[in-house]
Amino acid sequence: MQEKYVPAEVEQQAQSHWEQTDAFRAVEDPTRPKYYCLSMFPYPSGKLHMGHVRNYTIGDVLSRHHRMRGYNVLQPMGWDAFGLPAENAAMANAVPPARWTWDNIAYMKKQLRSLGFAIDWSRELATCRPDYYKWNQWLFLRMLERGIAYRKTQVVNWDPVDQTVLANEQVIDGRGWRTGAPVEKREIPGYYLGITRYAEELLADLDQLPGWPERVRTMQANWIGKSYGVRFAFPYELDGKRELMWVFTTRADTIMGVTFCAVAAEHPLATRAARDNPELAAFIDECRHGSVMEADLATMEKKGMPTGIFVEHPLTGEKVEVWVGNYVLMGYGEGAVMAVPAHDERDFHFAQKYGLPIRQVIAVDGETFSLDAWQEWYADKQRGACVNSGRYDGLAYEAAVDAIGADLRARDLGDRQVQWRLRDWGVSRQRYWGCPIPLIHCERCGTVPVPDDQLPVVLPEDCVPDGTGNPLNRREDFLACTCPKCGAPARRETDTMDTFVDSSWYYARYCAPDNAAAMVDARTDYWMPVDQYIGGIEHAILHLLYSRFWSKVMRDLGLVSYGEPFSRLLTQGMVLNHIFSRRTERGGIQYFAPDEVEPNRDEAGQILGATARADGATVDYQGVGTMSKSKRNGVDPQALIEQYGADTARFFMMFASPPEQTLEWSDSGVDGSFRFMKRLWSFGWRYAREIRPLLAGAAPQVPVGQRLDAPAAALRREIHTHLRQANYDFQRLQFNTVASAAMKMLNALERAQPGADGPTHARVCAEGLSILLRLLSPVTPHACHVLWQELGFGANILTAPWPQPLEEALVQDEIELVLQINGKLRGSLRVAAAASREQIEQAALASEPASRHLEGRPAKKVVVVPGRLVNIVA
RNA sequence: GCCGGGAUGGCGGAAUCGGUAGACGCAGCGGACUCAAAAUCCGCCGCCGCAAGGUGUGUGGGUUCGAGUCCCACUCCCGGCACCA
Numbered sequence: 001m002q003e004k005y006v007p008a009e010v011e012q013q014a015q016s017h018w019e020q021t022d023a024f025r026a027v028e029d030p031t032r033p034k035y036y037c038l039s040m041f042p043y044p045s046g047k048l049h050m051g052h053v054r055n056y057t058i059g060d061v062l063s064r065h066h067r068m069r070g071y072n073v074l075q076p077m078g079w080d081a082f083g084l085p086a087e088n089a090a091m092a093n094a095v096p097p098a099r100w101t102w103d104n105i106a107y108m109k110k111q112l113r114s115l116g117f118a119i120d121w122s123r124e125l126a127t128c129r130p131d132y133y134k135w136n137q138w139l140f141l142r143m144l145e146r147g148i149a150y151r152k153t154q155v156v157n158w159d160p161v162d163q164t165v166l167a168n169e170q171v172i173d174g175r176g177w178r179t180g181a182p183v184e185k186r187e188i189p190g191y192y193l194g195i196t197r198y199a200e201e202l203l204a205d206l207d208q209l210p211g212w213p214e215r216v217r218t219m220q221a222n223w224i225g226k227s228y229g230v231r232f233a234f235p236y237e238l239d240g241k242r243e244l245m246w247v248f249t250t251r252a253d254t255i256m257g258v259t260f261c262a263v264a265a266e267h268p269l270a271t272r273a274a275r276d277n278p279e280l281a282a283f284i285d286e287c288r289h290g291s292v293m294e295a296d297l298a299t300m301e302k303k304g305m306p307t308g309i310f311v312e313h314p315l316t317g318e319k320v321e322v323w324v325g326n327y328v329l330m331g332y333g334e335g336a337v338m339a340v341p342a343h344d345e346r347d348f349h350f351a352q353k354y355g356l357p358i359r360q361v362i363a364v365d366g367e368t369f370s371l372d373a374w375q376e377w378y379a380d381k382q383r384g385a386c387v388n389s390g391r392y393d394g395l396a397y398e399a400a401v402d403a404i405g406a407d408l409r410a411r412d413l414g415d416r417q418v419q420w421r422l423r424d425w426g427v428s429r430q431r432y433w434g435c436p437i438p439l440i441h442c443e444r445c446g447t448v449p450v451p452d453d454q455l456p457v458v459l460p461e462d463c464v465p466d467g468t469g470n471p472l473n474r475r476e477d478f479l480a481c482t483c484p485k486c487g488a489p490a491r492r493e494t495d496t497m498d499t500f501v502d503s504s505w506y507y508a509r510y511c512a513p514d515n516a517a518a519m520v521d522a523r524t525d526y527w528m529p530v531d532q533y534i535g536g537i538e539h540a541i542l543h544l545l546y547s548r549f550w551s552k553v554m555r556d557l558g559l560v561s562y563g564e565p566f567s568r569l570l571t572q573g574m575v576l577n578h579i580f581s582r583r584t585e586r587g588g589i590q591y592f593a594p595d596e597v598e599p600n601r602d603e604a605g606q607i608l609g610a611t612a613r614a615d616g617a618t619v620d621y622q623g624v625g626t627m628s629k630s631k632r633n634g635v636d637p638q639a640l641i642e643q644y645g646a647d648t649a650r651f652f653m654m655f656a657s658p659p660e661q662t663l664e665w666s667d668s669g670v671d672g673s674f675r676f677m678k679r680l681w682s683f684g685w686r687y688a689r690e691i692r693p694l695l696a697g698a699a700p701q702v703p704v705g706q707r708l709d710a711p712a713a714a715l716r717r718e719i720h721t722h723l724r725q726a727n728y729d730f731q732r733l734q735f736n737t738v739a740s741a742a743m744k745m746l747n748a749l750e751r752a753q754p755g756a757d758g759p760t761h762a763r764v765c766a767e768g769l770s771i772l773l774r775l776l777s778p779v780t781p782h783a784c785h786v787l788w789q790e791l792g793f794g795a796n797i798l799t800a801p802w803p804q805p806l807e808e809a810l811v812q813d814e815i816e817l818v819l820q821i822n823g824k825l826r827g828s829l830r831v832a833a834a835a836s837r838e839q840i841e842q843a844a845l846a847s848e849p850a851s852r853h854l855e856g857r858p859a860k861k862v863v864v865v866p867g868r869l870v871n872i873v874a
Numbered sequence: 875g876c877c878g879g880g881a882u883g884g885c886g887g888a889a890u891c892g893g894u895a896g897a898c899g900c901a902g903c904g905g906a907c908u909c910a911a912a913a914u915c916c917g918c919c920g921c922c923g924c925a926a927g928g929u930g931u932g933u934g935g936g937u938u939c940g941a942g943u944c945c946c947a948c949u950c951c952c953g954g955c956a957c958c959a
Contacts, residue, residue, distance in 0.1 A: 040959095043959050083959065085958075167958065168955095168957055169959095170957085215878055218878065219878050219879095219953095222876090223877075223956090292957090294876085294956075295954090298876060298955085346875090422956095423956070425956080426956080426957080428957095429957065498957070500959085537879080537954085538953060538959080539959080541878095541954060545956095573880095573952090574952075574953070624952080625952080626952085630958060658887085662951095663886085664886090664952095666885075668885070668886085668900055669885080669886060669901090672900055675914095728890070729890095736886090736887070736888085737888070740887090742898095744898065818893075818894045820894085822939075823893090823938095823940040825894055828894080862939095863939055865893055869893055869894070871893080872939090873940095
C-alpha cells in the first residue's frame with residue numbers, strides 16, 4: 001500500500017482479482033436465496049452516457065449489497081442492438097449497421113468493465129445475433145398459430161420525397177427530417193400482436209406489484225384505460241340501402257344532446273360523400289397530411305366539413321348531420337363519434353367554430369348553463385341530472401346510462417360495452433436493421449410461415465441503408481426462396497420487428513443464454529422473476545407493458561411459470577442536459593453538442609441562445625432534456641473515469657441525487673467526491689501506521705460489554721447512528737444519503753484523534769473503519785477491496801458480513817429536546833433519556849426562555865413530543 | 875391537449891409518522907502551511923438587521939399548538955403519448 005491514492009492502480013488491482021477468481025459468475029443454487037438484479041440493457045449508441053453510469057451503478061450497488069447480505073446474486077448485461085440509430089449512422093458514414101453496432105458494443109463493453117460492475121459476462125447477449133432473434137421469430141409463429149398475431153392495415157408517416165416510412169422521431173413539425181417535405185399518412189398492411197386480449201389481466205395484475213412505484217402503476221392503468229360506455233348505431237339510408245353508423249360513448253346520458261356526428265376522413269361515409277363533392281374530397285386529402293402522433297392530433301386545430309349525409313338519432317329519429325373531422329381517428333374505436341357540444345369541450349369548440357346547435361341536456365343545481373364559455377362542470381358525470389331529455393329527465397349519470405342502454409338494446413341499436421384505450425401492438429417495421437418477420441409470400445399459397453426447422457431467418461449483415469426505404473427489398477439473395485407449402489419460387493417478407501419485441505423477453509434469456517434448442521429452460525425457473533429491475537422512467541409504459549404482455553404469452557404457452565417478470569421496479573430519473581439545435585436549409589433539424597456551442601446568458605445566468613464554435617452562427621436553445629444520441633446532448637463519462645477513476649465517478653453519481661429524481665448534469669461537485677476518496681485512502685494509510693499497531697492483532701470489533709470513556713462512546717455512538725441511517729436508506733433505495741452517511745463516518749473518525757488516545761480509542765476506530773469500508777464497498781468497490789485486504793480486515797470484502805448497528809453502542813443517558821414557545825424555537829432542554837412527560841413539562845416551564853416569554857402568566861397548553869420537542873402555548 | 879412526476883440557499887441535495895428547515899457536499903470568503911503555487915488543514919457561509927429580532931421551502935389561500943410535509947386553486951419545468959430507445 002502506498003500513501004498516495006492512485007485510482008488507476010487500485011482499480012486495476014481490484015478488477016484483476018475479481019477476474020482471476022471469476023467472482024461474479026452466477027451459478028444456480030437452490031439452497032440459497034436468489035437475487036436477480038437487472039438493469040435495462042443499453043442501446044449500443046457509441047459511448048456510455050451519464051444515464052448509463054447512473055443506471056448501472058444503482059444496479060451494481062444493489063447487487064453487491066445483496067451479495068454481502070448472503071444472496072446468490074445474478075447481474076447480467078447485454079445489448080439492445082437493433083434499431084434506428086444504426087441506420088442513421090450508416091447513412092452518415094456509409095458503414096453497415098452491423099459493423100457500427102459491433103464496434104460500439106466493443107467500446108462500451110470496455111467502458112463498462114472499467115467501471116468495475118459485478119456483472120456475470122458469461123451470460124452476455126446481443127439482440128442482433130441470430131441465436132437470440134431466432135426465438136423472436138419462433139414465438140411470433142406460435143402467436144400467429146393462436147391468432148394472437150394477425151395482419152391488418154396500419155397508418156404510417158410517409159415521406160413523399162424519400163419514398164420511405166418515417167419514425168415519429170423523424171417527423172419535425174409535420175415534415176420529414178431529411179427532406180423537409182410535408183409528411184403524408186399512408187395505410188399499409190402490417191402485423192399486430194393482440195395485447196388487448198390481455199388488457200383485463202394486465203390491469204388487474206398491477207395490484208399484485210407492490211414493489212412497483214405507485215406512479216408507474218397509475219400510468220399503466222391509465223394507458224390501458226378501461227372505460228364503461230355504450231356502443232350504439234345511427235341508422236341511415238343511402239343509395240337505397242339501410243345501413244348503420246356505429247359510435248362508442250362513455251356519456252350515453254347526454255345522447256339527447258347530440259346535434260351532429262363526426263367521422264374520420266377514411267370512414268366509408270366520408271369516402272361515399274366525397275364521390276360527388278370535390279370540396280370535401282379536397283378536405284379529406286388535406287387530412288392525409290400531417291403527423292400520426294397523438295400529441296400532434298390533440299393539439300392541432302380541429303377542422304371539419306359537412307358531408308351532406310344525414311343519419312337518424314337512434315332514440316328520437318331526428319335527422320343528424322354527419323361531418324368529417326380531422327380529429328377523429330379511423331384506427332381508434334369506430335372511426336365515428338357522436339357530438340354533444342353542450343357537454344364535451346372539443347365538441348363545444350367545434351360547434352362554436354362552425355355555428356352548429358348546442359343543446360343543454362345536463363343541469364347541475366346552482367350552476368347556470370351558458371353558451372358563452374365552456375365550463376368544467378359540464379364534464380363532471382358525477383354531478384347533475386338529465387334535462388330536455390324526455391323520459392330520461394331527472395336521472396343521474398348511472399341511471400340515465402342504464403335506461404338509455406336498455407332502450408337502445410330493445411331497438412337492437414346498441415348496448416353497454418367495456419372499452420379499452422389500449423390498442424393492439426403493431427410490430428411491423430419497414431426497416432432493415434431489425435429481426436426479420438419469418439414469413440414467405442407465395443403467389444399460389446399466399447402468406448406462409450417459415451417452418452421451425454428453417455429458423456432463424458438470418459438478416460444479411462452487409463447492407464447499407466441510404467434513406468430511401470428498406471435495402472432488403474433490393475437483396476435478391478435474401479428475397480428469393482421457395483414456398484414451404486408448394487415448393488414454388490417465393491419471396492421473403494422484408495418487414496422487420498419493432499425493437500420492443502427484442503427487449504420484451506431478454507431478461508428471461510439471460511437465465512439460459514447458451515441454450516440452442518429452446519428459448520428458455522429450467523434455469524429460467526430458478527432465477528425468474530427479476531427481483532429488482534432498474535431503468536429509466538421513460539420506459540414506465542411501453543417497454544414494461546410489452547414485457548408484461550410477452551411474459552403472459554410465454555406463460556400461456558407453457559414456457560415459463562411466472563406471469564409478471566419484474567417483482568420490484570426502480571425507475572431512475574433521467575439525466576438531463578442542455579439541447580441546442582438549428583434548422584437546416586432544407587427544413588430539417590441539426591443538433592449541436594453542448595461543448596460545440598458558446599451559450600449566451602441573461603443577467604440571472606439563464607441561457608437564452610448560443611453560437612456555434614465551428615461557424616460562429618447562432619444556434620437555438622431548446623431547454624434541458626434527456627441525454628440522447630439523436631439530440632447530441634450526452635456527456636461521455638470517459639473523461640471523468642480517466643481523470644478521477646471509477647470509484648469517484650460511481651460515488652459522485654450516487655451522491656448527486658436520489659435515484660428516482662431527474663438530474664440536471666453539471667461537472668462541478670465531482671471534486672468533492674474525489675477529495676473524499678483521497679481522505680478515505682489517507683485515513684487507511686494512517687490506520688495502518690498508527691492505529692493498527694495498538695490493537696496487537698485483536699479483531700476490529702469492540703468486545704461486548706467493553707467500558708468506554710465518554711469520547712470513545714460518543715464516537716462509537718455516532719458511527720452506529722450513521723450505520724443505522726445508512727441501512728434504512730439502503731432499504732429505501734436512497735443512495736445519496738448512504739454516501740452522506742459514509743462521509744459523516746469518516747468526518748467522525750478523523751475528528752477523534754484515535755492514535756493519540758490509546759488502545760480503547762484504537763479499538764473503536766478499527767470497528768468504525770471496518771463498518772465504513774463494508775458500508776461503502778457497494779458504491780466504491782475498488783478502494784474498499786484494496787483497503788480491506790491491505791489493512792488486514794480480511795481476505796475478501798465481497799464475502800464479509802454486512803454490518804449491523806448495535807443497541808449497546810446506541811444507548812444514551814441524556815438527550816436534548818427542542819424548546820418551542822408558540823411554535824417558535826426559543827431554546828433547548830437537556831433531560832434524562834428516561835424522563836417522563838411530567839418531568840419534561842416541568843423542566844420546560846421552569847426554563848429561562850419560558851419564564852421570559854410567559855412573564856408570569858400560566859401556559860395554556862404544553863405539547864410534548866417524546867424524544868423531540870416541547871412546545872409551550874402561551 | 876391528455877396521463878404521470880417535480881419545484882427547498884449562489885449550486886447538488888437533507889429533513890423517515892405534521893415536530894430544530896438547509897444534514898452531507900460544491901462554489902465563495904477569511905486564515906494556516908509554502909519563497910510561491912498546487913495539494914492539504916482550520917474557520918465562516920439562507921435573506922434583512924449593528925444587534926435584539928424578523929423573515930424564509932415555486933405563487934395565492936386554508937387546516938393545526940406547530941406545515942417543506944396535509945387540503946384547495948394556480949404557475950413553471952421534466953417524462954410519456956403507441957415507428958427514438
